[in-house]
Amino acid sequence: MDFAALAGGYDELRPAGESWRELAEVELAELGAAARLLDVGCGTGRFAVFAAERLGARVWGVDPSSEMLDQARHRGARGVGWKQAAAEHLPFKDGWFDAAHAHLVMHVVDDVGAALSEMARVLCPGGRLVVVSFRREHFDRFHLNPYFPTLAGIDRARFPDPAALSAAIGASGFHDVAERGLHQQVTLDPEAVLERVRGRYISTLHLLAEWDYQDGLARLEHDLAGHDQPVAADLFWSITTARRT
Numbered sequence: 001m002d003f004a005a006l007a008g009g010y011d012e013l014r015p016a017g018e019s020w021r022e023l024a025e026v027e028l029a030e031l032g033a034a035a036r037l038l039d040v041g042c043g044t045g046r047f048a049v050f051a052a053e054r055l056g057a058r059v060w061g062v063d064p065s066s067e068m069l070d071q072a073r074h075r076g077a078r079g080v081g082w083k084q085a086a087a088e089h090l091p092f093k094d095g096w097f098d099a100a101h102a103h104l105v106m107h108v109v110d111d112v113g114a115a116l117s118e119m120a121r122v123l124c125p126g127g128r129l130v131v132v133s134f135r136r137e138h139f140d141r142f143h144l145n146p147y148f149p150t151l152a153g154i155d156r157a158r159f160p161d162p163a164a165l166s167a168a169i170g171a172s173g174f175h176d177v178a179e180r181g182l183h184q185q186v187t188l189d190p191e192a193v194l195e196r197v198r199g200r201y202i203s204t205l206h207l208l209a210e211w212d213y214q215d216g217l218a219r220l221e222h223d224l225a226g227h228d229q230p231v232a233a234d235l236f237w238s239i240t241t242a243r244r245t
């Protein structure tokens with residue numbers, strides 16, 4: 001998946017609003033008092049900057065997409081360094097970090113096992129790992145499913161099953177592996193929903209057959225354009241934590 005096309009509109013189409021902040025606070029609490037934190041697949045850098053400000057930690061954000069990193073660098077944040085790298089090849093020495101974080105990244109890495117082993121390598125013994133993804137309910141109950149009937153199947157195949165992810169973490173140099181859910185119910189402005197879908201705000205919308213996307217968008221426009229009734233959406237997060245052995 002090439003994130004170059006998504007980078008420019010990422011923060012606008014996926015705003016870091018109230019629900020983002022609620023989840024970020026949970027992630028931060030799970031990371032603990034890290035002095036050196038790694039954010040893998042940092043994207044436009046929103047969490048890395050938030051963590052640096054809140055923890056007073058030295059944070060490194062890494063991402064293979066130069067376009068996403070350009071957005072991150074524009075934040076001009078203090079205490080955060082950016083490096084272009086994939087999770088499978090982290091440009092840091094062994095045991096350098098106290099904590100590592102990956103938010104909505106494991107479904108796009110080429111090799112989950114290699115990525116987890118690299119995170120284990122750069123963490124110190126006892127170092128904290130926090131991996132955030134979606135539970136299966138998220139795809140089953142996604143608010144756009146009625147418009148894009150193939151979307152849920154694509155995402156179920158792309159995103160790691162939380163139990164399988166926990167097992168992979170446990171097999172990659174970590175112990176005390178624990179998975180918990182966070183259910184958020186949000187309401188969205190119909191125009192914002194349309195703007196997001198027109199901008200293909202989630203990468204899965206780039207993976208649909210073009211006719212499937214156009215057909216769903218036309219039906220969504222028919223149902224939502226000019227309407228002021230908020231759209232209800234459920235988010236079922238999966239938060240997996242572990243300690244470096």
Ligand SMILES: C[S@@+](CC[C@H](N)C(=O)[O-])C[C@H]1O[C@@H](n2cnc3c(N)ncnc32)[C@H](O)[C@@H]1O
Pocket residue numbers: 003040041042043044045046062063064065068085086087088102103104105108109110
């Ligand atoms: C859905 S975005 C999430 C970005 C950010 N973590 C956030 O939550 O806003 C996925 C990110 O993973 C990055 N990515 C893709 N392949 C990767 C890899 N092999 N290793 C690390 N990051 C990767 C993409 O460039 C993109 O920035």
